[in-house]
Amino acid sequence: MFDGYDSCSEDTSSSSSSDESEEEVAPLPSSLPIIKNNGQVYTYPDGKSGMATCEMCGMVGVRDAFYSKTKRFCSVSCSRSYSSNSKKASILARLQGKPPTKKAKVLQKQPLVAKLAAYAQYQATLQNQAKTKAAAVPVEGFSWGNYINSNSFTAAPVTCFKHAPMGTCWGDISEGVRVEVPNTDCSLPTKVFWIAGIVKLAGYNALLRYEGFENDSSLDFWCNVCGSDIHPVGWCATSGKPLVPPRTIQHKYTNWKAFLVKRLTGAKTLPPDFSQKVSESMQYPFKTSMRVEVVDKTHLCRTRVAVVESVIGGRLRLVYEESEDKNDDFWCHMYSPLIHHIGWSRSIGHRFKRSDITKKQDGHFDAPPHLFMKVKEVDAAGEWFKEGMKLEAIDPLNLSAICVATIRKVLADGYLMIGIDGSEAADGSDWFCYHATSPSIFPVGFCEINMIELTPPRGYAKLPFKWFDYLRETDSIAAPVKLFNKEVPNHGFHVGMKLEAVDLMEPRLVCVATVTRIIHRLLRIHFDGWEDEYDQWVDCESPDLYPVGWCQLTGYQLQPPAPQSSRDSQSSSSKQKKKAKSQQYKGHKKMTSLQLKEELLDGEEYSFLQGASDQESNGSASYYIKQEP
Numbered sequence: 001m002f003d004g005y006d007s008c009s010e011d012t013s014s015s016s017s018s019d020e021s022e023e024e025v026a027p028l029p030s031s032l033p034i035i036k037n038n039g040q041v042y043t044y045p046d047g048k049s050g051m052a053t054c055e056m057c058g059m060v061g062v063r064d065a066f067y068s069k070t071k072r073f074c075s076v077s078c079s080r081s082y083s084s085n086s087k088k089a090s091i092l093a094r095l096q097g098k099p100p101t102k103k104a105k106v107l108q109k110q111p112l113v114a115k116l117a118a119y120a121q122y123q124a125t126l127q128n129q130a131k132t133k134a135a136a137v138p139v140e141g142f143s144w145g146n147y148i149n150s151n152s153f154t155a156a157p158v159t160c161f162k163h164a165p166m167g168t169c170w171g172d173i174s175e176g177v178r179v180e181v182p183n184t185d186c187s188l189p190t191k192v193f194w195i196a197g198i199v200k201l202a203g204y205n206a207l208l209r210y211e212g213f214e215n216d217s218s219l220d221f222w223c224n225v226c227g228s229d230i231h232p233v234g235w236c237a238t239s240g241k242p243l244v245p246p247r248t249i250q251h252k253y254t255n256w257k258a259f260l261v262k263r264l265t266g267a268k269t270l271p272p273d274f275s276q277k278v279s280e281s282m283q284y285p286f287k288t289s290m291r292v293e294v295v296d297k298t299h300l301c302r303t304r305v306a307v308v309e310s311v312i313g314g315r316l317r318l319v320y321e322e323s324e325d326k327n328d329d330f331w332c333h334m335y336s337p338l339i340h341h342i343g344w345s346r347s348i349g350h351r352f353k354r355s356d357i358t359k360k361q362d363g364h365f366d367a368p369p370h371l372f373m374k375v376k377e378v379d380a381a382g383e384w385f386k387e388g389m390k391l392e393a394i395d396p397l398n399l400s401a402i403c404v405a406t407i408r409k410v411l412a413d414g415y416l417m418i419g420i421d422g423s424e425a426a427d428g429s430d431w432f433c434y435h436a437t438s439p440s441i442f443p444v445g446f447c448e449i450n451m452i453e454l455t456p457p458r459g460y461a462k463l464p465f466k467w468f469d470y471l472r473e474t475d476s477i478a479a480p481v482k483l484f485n486k487e488v489p490n491h492g493f494h495v496g497m498k499l500e501a502v503d504l505m506e507p508r509l510v511c512v513a514t515v516t517r518i519i520h521r522l523l524r525i526h527f528d529g530w531e532d533e534y535d536q537w538v539d540c541e542s543p544d545l546y547p548v549g550w551c552q553l554t555g556y557q558l559q560p561p562a563p564q565s566s567r568d569s570q571s572s573s574s575k576q577k578k579k580a581k582s583q584q585y586k587g588h589k590k591m592t593s594l595q596l597k598e599e600l601l602d603g604e605e606y607s608f609l610q611g612a613s614d615q616e617s618n619g620s621a622s623y624y625i626k627q628e629p
Helices: 076-096 102-109 112-136 144-151 235-239 256-264 274-281 344-348 467-474 550-554 564-569 571-586 593-601 614-618 621-626
Strands: 051-053 060-062 178-182 193-202 205-210 221-224 290-296 299-312 315-320 329-333 390-395 398-410 415-420 432-435 497-502 510-519 522-527 536-539
Touching: 144 193, 144 205, 144 221, 193 256, 290 329, 299 329, 299 344, 299 432, 390 415, 390 467, 398 536, 497 522
Parallel strands: none
Antiparallel strands: 051 060, 178 193, 193 205, 205 221, 290 299, 299 315, 315 329, 390 398, 398 415, 415 432, 497 510, 510 522, 522 536
């Protein structure tokens, strides 16, 4: 489609058959070619376009499927209606004694139903464009595209997130891939498309540039690759949609067919079943009203029964079964290690809060066990973890800290109850359950070797902390190194990559975040706009990490970075508010490492990473790491 923007173009005026009225048709330039997935251009021997517009109802479709010799109508009924209306219009004009105007001819060709249908289609197009624009407006004015462009950020690729939609079937989508997208540089009332190439990828989002703009980035735009408005090259041809060059560049070429043939030969596009794969990857097995066992957010040492209230992008909003107003809820991903099938706690010997509800409420049913994430089987028959053994563990009440910890109880199937030294409740209500293969527990000396600040037991005065001395003072032993999970997958993350991450201290929030450190499979996640003390240690395969654009794709609300001005003016109140949320999430919030530092050292320099002599090293944490054969 060029200049005239009419996909039903005839090279010359044509004569219709006997049952059609004759009408002059002004010659228009040839339409765009029909482009298939392999980049080939399909044209007709006579050089005419592959698309046509019905002169009766206005429907756009493939020209071969149209009726009449001149392919002017989409169906026989439209052809007959057109002929009938034309005859009536001619008779009426003769009775009135004057020839009908050109405008009257056009109006007389369409019956009232067709006019209403055309108007409804036009209104639907406008509404669809409005919805598209509304959907593109980020929460609170935040735009991933502007954020990445203005700071030259990079984002973690979708392939880093195996649990996310398309995470395992993303393929070789990369810069240079061509797609068909709506043409917004157009004044037509109907929705038309044009071909664009991917200039930059940021998670699910792609920076696109219309073909023909070369190095001109003035009309570049961001689009979610998995969105409903992006298609493989060839989709317009098979769907009967018009391809129209942007108005800004329509004068650049006189032969757009030749241009597209040259540009698309050898180019890559999306797989033809891409949209189907996206749809399939966003089908989630968990349904509302399913019952599960989940950690009790007020007492980490036990689980409770909860009911799935909603499912968004694989994230579950669980409402504890005894909640009367449904406000006592808990958010987690369906692959979270914190949820289990009904009966799990009893099977492994985990503490469980029995419900006062003696029977299931109407409509509630137990989630099938096969829906839950499976843990690796372990052999506990030989050398295994024992109560009292020491280790290092991420503190679930302060995820920015890795702490000195103790195994308090050994459960069945490889599960362990662990407590943080120096801050445990007398009744053990803050013990937490980790599996032996969990990436959140580490052998003694892990922090020292990897230059991570280890949080010592609260109140421990002998600093700098040394594991050899502590083990001797507490008359305890370190858990054998060989029992820990040492697998490090090729995760693909790099320092500085952007992503969307759950604030695990307030798990209903998904925030703009950055990878700031990588230790084997352990990632340090920083929430943009917040202080470093709110950083969290997260495993590279955590289901609480998502690609850029995940919130937009799934309809989940994204929390933007805190602006610098509000961060400076409201720092104190923000901290108090965030800490209050943390307390609400998982019981009593322990002191941050900064507060602990001030209390223990009265402002003196705080460091556990001082160099040690060879003699000291033999009795320090590194000794326990190196003893493994």
